[in-house]
Amino acid sequence: xxxxxxxxxxxxxxxxxxxxxxxxxxxxxxxxxxxxxxxxxxxxxxxxxxxxxxxxxxxxxxxxxxxxxxxxxxxxxxxxxxxxxxxxxxxxxxxxxxxxxxxxxxxxxxxxxxxxxxxxxxxxxxxxxxxxxxxxxxxxxxxxxxxxxxxxxxxxxxxxxxxxxxxxxxxxxxxxxxxxxxxxxxxxxxxxxxxxxxxxxxxxxxxxxxxxxxxxxxxxxxxxxxxxxxxxxxxxxxxxxxxxxxxxxxxxxxxxxxxxxxxxxxxxxxxxxxxxxxxxxxxxxxxxxxx
Numbered sequence: 001x002x003x004x005x006x007x008x009x010x011x012x013x014x015x016x017x018x019x020x021x022x023x024x025x026x027x028x029x030x031x032x033x034x035x036x037x038x039x040x041x042x043x044x045x046x047x048x049x050x051x052x053x054x055x056x057x058x059x060x061x062x063x064x065x066x067x068x069x070x071x072x073x074x075x076x077x078x079x080x081x082x083x084x085x086x087x088x089x090x091x092x093x094x095x096x097x098x099x100x101x102x103x104x105x106x107x108x109x110x111x112x113x114x115x116x117x118x119x120x121x122x123x124x125x126x127x128x129x130x131x132x133x134x135x136x137x138x139x140x141x142x143x144x145x146x147x148x149x150x151x152x153x154x155x156x157x158x159x160x161x162x163x164x165x166x167x168x169x170x171x172x173x174x175x176x177x178x179x180x181x182x183x184x185x186x187x188x189x190x191x192x193x194x195x196x197x198x199x200x201x202x203x204x205x206x207x208x209x210x211x212x213x214x215x216x217x218x219x220x221x222x223x224x225x226x227x228x229x230x231x232x233x234x235x236x237x238x239x240x241x242x243x244x245x246x247x248x249x250x251x252x253x254x255x256x257x258x259x260x261x262x263x264x265x266x267x268x269x270x271x272x273x274x275x276x277x278x279x280x281x282x283x284x285x286x287x288x289x290x291x
Contacts, residue, residue: 042243042250043181043190045097045132045140048090049285054241054252056082056279062107064118065270066156074118076109080275086177095129095144099175101196102126105273120271122152122167126196126237128175138181146175148198150260154269169228169235171201189244196237203228203262226262233262243281252279 046052062078065071082103089096107120128146135141151168178193203226226232239256254277261270 042188042245043179043192046086046088046283048088050283051085051087052281052283054084054279054281056252056254056277058275058277060273060275062109063272064109065268066118072111072116074109074111076107078105078107078273080105080277095131097130097142099130099177100127117157119155122150124150130175130177140179142177144175146173146196148173148196166204169201169203171198171228173198189242192241192243194239198235200229203233228262235260250281252281
């Protein structure tokens with residue numbers, strides 16, 4: 001049973017790795033003729049001192065592999081809130097664009113045997129400094145270094161002694177944004193594909209058998225904070241959003257998938273989310289010193 005679950009988890013992990021690579025491959029644009037832009041602000045990059053902000057909510061499906069007591073796979077529903085921003089700096093010459101994301105996800109999952117459940121509450125904060133690598137009349141590719149972090153709790157209701165497990169990591173990685181502008185009939189729309197991938201950092205992962213007070217009393221911090229990289233903790237965040245004009249602003253309809261995995265703290269954990277979201281996108285001027 002354990003071998004089957006781990007094999008399935010490894011297969012899904014591989015799918016996410018290849019999926020992340022596929023997002024990067026989308027950055028190779030099809031041949032485009034010299035055409036004017038769509039004539040709309042849909043999917044157009046911000047100008048200096050401008051900010052494009054998207055606020056969205058979503059719901060979807062969550063899956064978690066947890067090896068506490070015995071390997072178990074949990075399934076359930078989830079709710080997500082997300083705020084995305086892209087801004088343009090007039091003074092920065094190399095990484096001209098800044099990209100940020102703040103999000104919160106809550107999931108309730110039960111295992112396949114029906115004798116256990118998990119509650120997940122996790123927040124995340126990402127920021128990347130991006131440089132235009134390719135720019136066409138209907139296509140933009142932005143990429144650059146990023147700093148990413150998540151924080152929250154995973155509550156395993158099968159564990160009566162120490163059910164709440166703090167989760168979190170802080171890492172440096174890469175952020176990639178692909179923006180395709182096109183028309184459906186006369187309607188100017190845009191597809192916005194995003195990839196976030198941590199490459200190296202620190203992850204907080206405590207063994208279920210270790211009470212948290214022991215970390216302070218015995219100074220066992222080395223057993224709780226571990227180095228993470230794509231080898232021992234493959235992680236990626238991928239989403240694609242369709243932007244549709246809505247008055248002077250835009251409606252965002254998105255599909256997203258993210259996977260966080262680690263083999264630390266004496267156990268293996270892998271959590272995957274698939275989300276459908278709807279959001280509101282608007283553009284505004286960034287003010288400095290009240291001006």
